[in-house]
Amino acid sequence: VMLFFIACSGNKPNVTDEVVVDRTQVPRLKVDSITTLISDSGITRYRITAPKWYVYDRASEPYWDFPEGLHFDRFDPFYDVDAQIDCRRARFYEVKKMWVLNDSVKAVNLQGEQFETQELYWDQQKELIYSDSLIIITQKDKRIVGLGFESNQTMTKYTIRKPQGIIPVDSEED
Numbered sequence: 001v002m003l004f005f006i007a008c009s010g011n012k013p014n015v016t017d018e019v020v021v022d023r024t025q026v027p028r029l030k031v032d033s034i035t036t037l038i039s040d041s042g043i044t045r046y047r048i049t050a051p052k053w054y055v056y057d058r059a060s061e062p063y064w065d066f067p068e069g070l071h072f073d074r075f076d077p078f079y080d081v082d083a084q085i086d087c088r089r090a091r092f093y094e095v096k097k098m099w100v101l102n103d104s105v106k107a108v109n110l111q112g113e114q115f116e117t118q119e120l121y122w123d124q125q126k127e128l129i130y131s132d133s134l135i136i137i138t139q140k141d142k143r144i145v146g147l148g149f150e151s152n153q154t155m156t157k158y159t160i161r162k163p164q165g166i167i168p169v170d171s172e173e174d
Helices: 002-008
Strands: 029-040 043-056 063-066 070-075 081-087 089-093 098-108 114-123 128-138 143-152 158-160
Touching: 128 158
Parallel strands: none
Antiparallel strands: 029 043, 043 063, 043 070, 063 089, 070 081, 081 098, 089 098, 098 114, 114 128, 128 143, 143 158
16 A cells, blocks of 8 residues: 555646636637528628637637638528628627628629728618728729728628729719
């Protein structure tokens, strides 16, 4: 018996006070290669595909982080994709229902217009998409460049804040 106590006495774990972690800075959930559907009132509205998804629900302002970007589809009432967005980094703030998309943001609306910018905000509560960054809108027959824009959620009605260059205007349309 004495030999047993002597043999086990050297196997004590090292205890340190440095292990204290701020749990608000650690994601509660980490997911690789995700595809998820988001519904509103029982109706599927969005599909998100991303290489990584981290959920920080203990943070003072809870958010989802997509550190390697995401692909986002928005569905109309008939489940057809009516808007798409790609970016290299994104965050979704749960309480504010606010998306912040960064780095090579590209979006395509129903008319096939492509929007390119470095930063894009989507306020789901106000049903508003906007940016203060340089925006390039490519249509079938022209390109529009500006500094900042504001749009509805489907990006079909938009205003460019500081347009740059020559913008053709069709006098027959409103």
